[in-house]
Amino acid sequence: MEILEEKKNKNIGYKPILEGIPDWPVYQLSKNRKEFLEEVTQKSIEQIRLLRPSRKQLIDELETTVFREQNRLKRNRWRVDPKDEPRFWTRIKNELIELSNKSPEESGKKEEEILHEIVHRYANEIAGNFKPTSYRFAREAIKFWFGRLLNGARVKKFGAIFRSQYALRDKIHIVGKVKMLRKLAKKGTVVMVPTHFSNLDSILIGWVIHSLGLPAFLYGAGLNLFNIGIFAYFMNSLGAYKVDRRKKNLPYLETLKMYSNLALQKGAHSLFFPGGTRSRSGLIEKQLKLGLLSTTIEAQRNLYLGDNSEKTRKIFVVPVTLNYHFVLEAPDLIEDYLQVKGQDRYFPEQDNYGSFQLIKFMFKFFTKGSSISVSIGPGLDVMGNYVDDEGNSLDANNKILEPREYFMTNGVVTIDKQREGEYTRMLATRIVSEYHRINRIFASHLVAFIAFEMWLKKHPKLDLFGFLRLPEEDLEIPYEEFKAEFKKVRKEIYRLKEEGKVYHATHLKGDLDLVIKRGIDNVGIFHLKRPLLKNRKGNIVTQDLNVLYYYHNRLVGYDLEKLI
Amino acid sequence: MTLRSSSDKPVGVIGAGNFGSVIANILARNRKVLLYARDEKVVERILEKRENRGHKMHKNVLPTGDMEYLASQCDIIFPIVPSEHFRNMMKKLSPYLHPYHILIHGTKGFDIKLPKGETIESVNTLSRNEVKTMSEVICEESVVVRVGCLAGPNLSKELSQRQPGATVVASHFNEVIQVGKRLLRNDRFQVYGNNDLVGVEIAGVLKNIIAIASGALNGLGYGENAKGLLISRGAVEMVYLGRALGGNTKAFLGVAGIGDLVTTCNSPMSRNFTVGYRLAKGEKLKHILEDMQEVAEGVNTIRIVKKCADHYKVRPLITDTLYKVLFEGMTVQDALDYLMRYPLNVDIDFI
Numbered sequence A: 001m002e003i004l005e006e007k008k009n010k011n012i013g014y015k016p017i018l019e020g021i022p023d024w025p026v027y028q029l030s031k032n033r034k035e036f037l038e039e040v041t042q043k044s045i046e047q048i049r050l051l052r053p054s055r056k057q058l059i060d061e062l063e064t065t066v067f068r069e070q071n072r073l074k075r076n077r078w079r080v081d082p083k084d085e086p087r088f089w090t091r092i093k094n095e096l097i098e099l100s101n102k103s104p105e106e107s108g109k110k111e112e113e114i115l116h117e118i119v120h121r122y123a124n125e126i127a128g129n130f131k132p133t134s135y136r137f138a139r140e141a142i143k144f145w146f147g148r149l150l151n152g153a154r155v156k157k158f159g160a161i162f163r164s165q166y167a168l169r170d171k172i173h174i175v176g177k178v179k180m181l182r183k184l185a186k187k188g189t190v191v192m193v194p195t196h197f198s199n200l201d202s203i204l205i206g207w208v209i210h211s212l213g214l215p216a217f218l219y220g221a222g223l224n225l226f227n228i229g230i231f232a233y234f235m236n237s238l239g240a241y242k243v244d245r246r247k248k249n250l251p252y253l254e255t256l257k258m259y260s261n262l263a264l265q266k267g268a269h270s271l272f273f274p275g276g277t278r279s280r281s282g283l284i285e286k287q288l289k290l291g292l293l294s295t296t297i298e299a300q301r302n303l304y305l306g307d308n309s310e311k312t313r314k315i316f317v318v319p320v321t322l323n324y325h326f327v328l329e330a331p332d333l334i335e336d337y338l339q340v341k342g343q344d345r346y347f348p349e350q351d352n353y354g355s356f357q358l359i360k361f362m363f364k365f366f367t368k369g370s371s372i373s374v375s376i377g378p379g380l381d382v383m384g385n386y387v388d389d390e391g392n393s394l395d396a397n398n399k400i401l402e403p404r405e406y407f408m409t410n411g412v413v414t415i416d417k418q419r420e421g422e423y424t425r426m427l428a429t430r431i432v433s434e435y436h437r438i439n440r441i442f443a444s445h446l447v448a449f450i451a452f453e454m455w456l457k458k459h460p461k462l463d464l465f466g467f468l469r470l471p472e473e474d475l476e477i478p479y480e481e482f483k484a485e486f487k488k489v490r491k492e493i494y495r496l497k498e499e500g501k502v503y504h505a506t507h508l509k510g511d512l513d514l515v516i517k518r519g520i521d522n523v524g525i526f527h528l529k530r531p532l533l534k535n536r537k538g539n540i541v542t543q544d545l546n547v548l549y550y551y552h553n554r555l556v557g558y559d560l561e562k563l564i
Numbered sequence B: 001m002t003l004r005s006s007s008d009k010p011v012g013v014i015g016a017g018n019f020g021s022v023i024a025n026i027l028a029r030n031r032k033v034l035l036y037a038r039d040e041k042v043v044e045r046i047l048e049k050r051e052n053r054g055h056k057m058h059k060n061v062l063p064t065g066d067m068e069y070l071a072s073q074c075d076i077i078f079p080i081v082p083s084e085h086f087r088n089m090m091k092k093l094s095p096y097l098h099p100y101h102i103l104i105h106g107t108k109g110f111d112i113k114l115p116k117g118e119t120i121e122s123v124n125t126l127s128r129n130e131v132k133t134m135s136e137v138i139c140e141e142s143v144v145v146r147v148g149c150l151a152g153p154n155l156s157k158e159l160s161q162r163q164p165g166a167t168v169v170a171s172h173f174n175e176v177i178q179v180g181k182r183l184l185r186n187d188r189f190q191v192y193g194n195n196d197l198v199g200v201e202i203a204g205v206l207k208n209i210i211a212i213a214s215g216a217l218n219g220l221g222y223g224e225n226a227k228g229l230l231i232s233r234g235a236v237e238m239v240y241l242g243r244a245l246g247g248n249t250k251a252f253l254g255v256a257g258i259g260d261l262v263t264t265c266n267s268p269m270s271r272n273f274t275v276g277y278r279l280a281k282g283e284k285l286k287h288i289l290e291d292m293q294e295v296a297e298g299v300n301t302i303r304i305v306k307k308c309a310d311h312y313k314v315r316p317l318i319t320d321t322l323y324k325v326l327f328e329g330m331t332v333q334d335a336l337d338y339l340m341r342y343p344l345n346v347d348i349d350f351i
Helices: A025-031 A033-051 A055-075 A085-100 A110-126 A132-154 A178-187 A201-211 A223-227 A229-238 A250-265 A290-306 A330-340 A355-368 A403-407 A417-438 A443-458 A464-468 A479-498 A512-522 A545-553 B003-008 B018-028 B040-049 B067-073 B083-096 B134-141 B156-160 B174-184 B197-219 B224-244 B255-265 B271-280 B285-291 B297-312 B317-327 B332-341
Strands: A172-176 A189-194 A218-222 A240-243 A270-272 A315-323 A372-376 B011-014 B033-036 B061-064 B076-079 B102-105 B146-151 B165-171 B189-194
Touching: A025 A033, A033 A055, A033 A110, A033 A250, A055 A085, A055 A110, A055 A250, A085 A110, A110 A240, A110 A250, A132 A229, A172 A178, A172 A201, A178 A189, A178 A315, A189 A201, A201 A218, A201 A229, A201 A315, A201 A372, A218 A223, A218 A250, A223 A229, A223 A240, A240 A250, A250 A270, A250 A290, A290 A315, A290 A403, A290 A417, A315 A417, A330 A545, A417 B174, A443 A479, A443 A512, A443 A545, A464 A545, A479 A512, B011 B018, B011 B067, B018 B033, B018 B061, B018 B076, B018 B156, B018 B174, B033 B067, B040 B061, B067 B083, B076 B083, B083 B134, B102 B134, B102 B174, B134 B146, B134 B197, B146 B174, B146 B197, B146 B255, B165 B174, B165 B197, B165 B255, B174 B189, B189 B197, B197 B224, B197 B255, B197 B271, B197 B297, B197 B317, B197 B332, B224 B255, B224 B297, B224 B317, B255 B271, B271 B285, B271 B297, B271 B332, B297 B317, B317 B332
Parallel strands: A172 A372, A189 A270, A189 A315, A218 A240, A218 A270, B011 B033, B011 B076, B033 B061, B076 B102, B102 B146, B165 B189
Antiparallel strands: A315 A372, B146 B165
């Protein structure tokens, strides 16, 4: 399958920036887990009391929470949910009923006790449990087995499985501001915000962090991942904390945010997917979830508030894009997307891929050559300004500025939630534009984009859904026509790269026929129905228009469709 | 919030034009004011005679020609300079600005950045990539993020006579709105807040188009029925254009929308109104503009907005027709006949 060998990868491996695991902030957190969780609980309660100051408001909020939780238990239970949940919520409900019959004098501070109990439960549920031993084990296991697979598959001789000629890093290309990331991780606290296309992202990014020599990050991972045994094992050992998107009640959201906020203040490098969920459409995220993102701004403000010196610890936001030829879940994701397009409703989490499918995929991945690249973006401060290698924030003219001043009114740092809400929105916009800039275009993305747009142009009267319903057998593009378009669009991509608006993989360069072949061979390589193929006449055909649409979407937002 | 340090720092005003001087005077009732004037002579004249552009300057207003000094002394600055100079002014001011500064501008107009080798006449369409509001210019040119704008029925002459009036301070930040209210409000001047910054800015710009039409109706000798028709249809057109350019409907129904529109359409003194009036009397645009000392913003606005409307595929009837009158030689009478015969009869369809 490999046609052009990627340029020899220069990633020679990086030395860890902190020597021993005991120095890692994430380890410090888990060592003092109990105290930390108590702090999270206390501060979350303070925050909730601020938002719901009166007794009545609080009781209303608690009743809503219980109602929603019981609803969730009825409608949408998961394997990971603790067994004692129904009993817990029934008891809380009864206590609340009892409470509402009593006057404030009789009940004392009962409602606060209930709140404490709920928040404490949530805090425990969210918190990760980083254990150095299992971290080391998981890390070695990933490295060892992946390495074996790789060598066994590549060098076709018996015994090759015991060699270590190829390493994982030959398959996964890490490009971009690696050195800067390593420096920033020493200077301050790093918040990594990757794009999210596949469940595999979580493990992949864990490996990336390790291989860059960075200490383990505090991970925000969707609780749904923990339904899958193999993921649950790795995620737990990597120290992931759990984000349950079914729970939208105020106590839960405040606890989750406080957990991330306090961990950041304590200097734990963190990672979460700001899109909130895998991109259903295959588009690069346009709208980010603001909840967890806002904790970076609040944590930075609190650090400024508590420390008047020049040396306040800074938080750096580092956008990362993950680029695949192939996304395992693509057919299901795009199905979801098309079903609900235009209606704003909740996606039911379906994970049709258990441990077995994943291992099978991994094996194919290593044997059949479909590389992945990870682009590390430049560091930003929490306001979205670029920073230099020393961590200084820069304005548009590369002049150093002091981000503390964004939080100042009349010469002092102040707390203003509304202002910080706006700042969060601004940061989200910056991250999205940075994603588009550091995105790395693969040949497979480009062939999918061009084929789809060409077919779409041939049916100008159909809307998207009408178009997608066309029988696949009727669609065929003569190869020469396709090649001409490809040449035109590739040229435009070169131009965009010159302007610093996007990147492309090195394999995009070179002989047109080879690049196109590489693209077609790799796009959605392991799907049962291939999104693009060449037929016997050498023309371009598709077996699955929906999935083609998914891969096409990766390049939406660069105005490339105007060329076709 | 500490009031201690906020009350002894002066407030800055940049631009000692008509409106700038009036705003400086209003601010001076509550605080010390530093007023920046580009022209040294203006600074001296204000110092000596306490007078500028026919306004008697308040004793709290201190004129200066030094931008760096102004930026170092003031946390809150009101830039009030014509839109065609705004970007250059920001470029000069920018090196002295910090993220703690709050800027509330009082300029009604668009900034356009044309592709190389193009002129406003030669480009076919304009999009929001080329057309910016003043708050966007501030954010592009400086590190300041806490930005707001002033808009509303604010005729300088009436404000300086202390007649009752109101303005809108628009900003994404409640903090900025509060600051604006605290500084500007007095017993004769009401201040409203609005979070739709872009909507309010656009409303203030678009109303100049309708003002030209209002002058034209007046020049043809028509009365109040015609004006009522124009203002209400004009407001609808502003809503549509405003939405296409990134504002919300609400801003156009408020003080900065309808309020400003009614005032401008009824003030024969304004430059935009005069352009329309003289066009209706049969004069040529070129001739009228040669006669006027300052540019009527509305003429440029019509050109920009027409090209934006083409890009975003909206059909603003009044603007399009005025464009034909101004640049394609249609007479005002023909334009009116065309509009009166236009078969569109839905009153309101945007709420």
